[in-house]
Amino acid sequence: MAELKTQPTSADVQAFLDGVANDQRRQDAYTVLKLMKRITRTEPKMWGGSIVGFGSYHYIYESGREGDWFVTGFSPRKQALTLYIMAGFDRYEELMEQLGTYKTGKSCLYIRKLEDVDMSVLRELITESVRYMKKNYPRGK
Numbered sequence: 001m002a003e004l005k006t007q008p009t010s011a012d013v014q015a016f017l018d019g020v021a022n023d024q025r026r027q028d029a030y031t032v033l034k035l036m037k038r039i040t041r042t043e044p045k046m047w048g049g050s051i052v053g054f055g056s057y058h059y060i061y062e063s064g065r066e067g068d069w070f071v072t073g074f075s076p077r078k079q080a081l082t083l084y085i086m087a088g089f090d091r092y093e094e095l096m097e098q099l100g101t102y103k104t105g106k107s108c109l110y111i112r113k114l115e116d117v118d119m120s121v122l123r124e125l126i127t128e129s130v131r132y133m134k135k136n137y138p139r140g141k
Contacts (some may be wrong), residue, residue: 009049011049016052028114033079036052040055042119051070052126053071056069071133073130085107086133089129095124098118099121099125100118102117
């Protein structure tokens with residue numbers, strides 16, 4: 001079975017974020033870094049070359065495929081700031097309706113600028129997602 005390409009690395013998170021070319025994206029990334037660090041109470045780690053992840057958990061699919069992934073994280077991509085949060089908790093839809101301007105994908109929340117969203121709602125979304133992950137994957141780190 002193929003191993004997941006995105007793995008935790010020893011790369012420096014601050015050096016990565018300092019290298020983000022777009023000033024607004026870099027500032028937003030540092031804001032999210034502080035927010036996720038406060039919520040998770042864990043130090044960030046680079047996952048692959050472009051994702052900042054917090055904590056980790058082990059998953060096993062019904063197919064037998066398994067691996068490790070971060071509990072929450074983000075990536076300051078060229079088109080948008082990408083936040084990795086898990087849907088499925090009770091208030092997810094309610095909070096998403098209150099968030100502001102964004103797009104979504106599989107467990108991804110794409111935000112062009114943090115000023116486009118309500119930061120208190122974003123904080124709740126991340127907090128609830130982390131709580132959900134820790135409850136459903138208790139062996140996480």
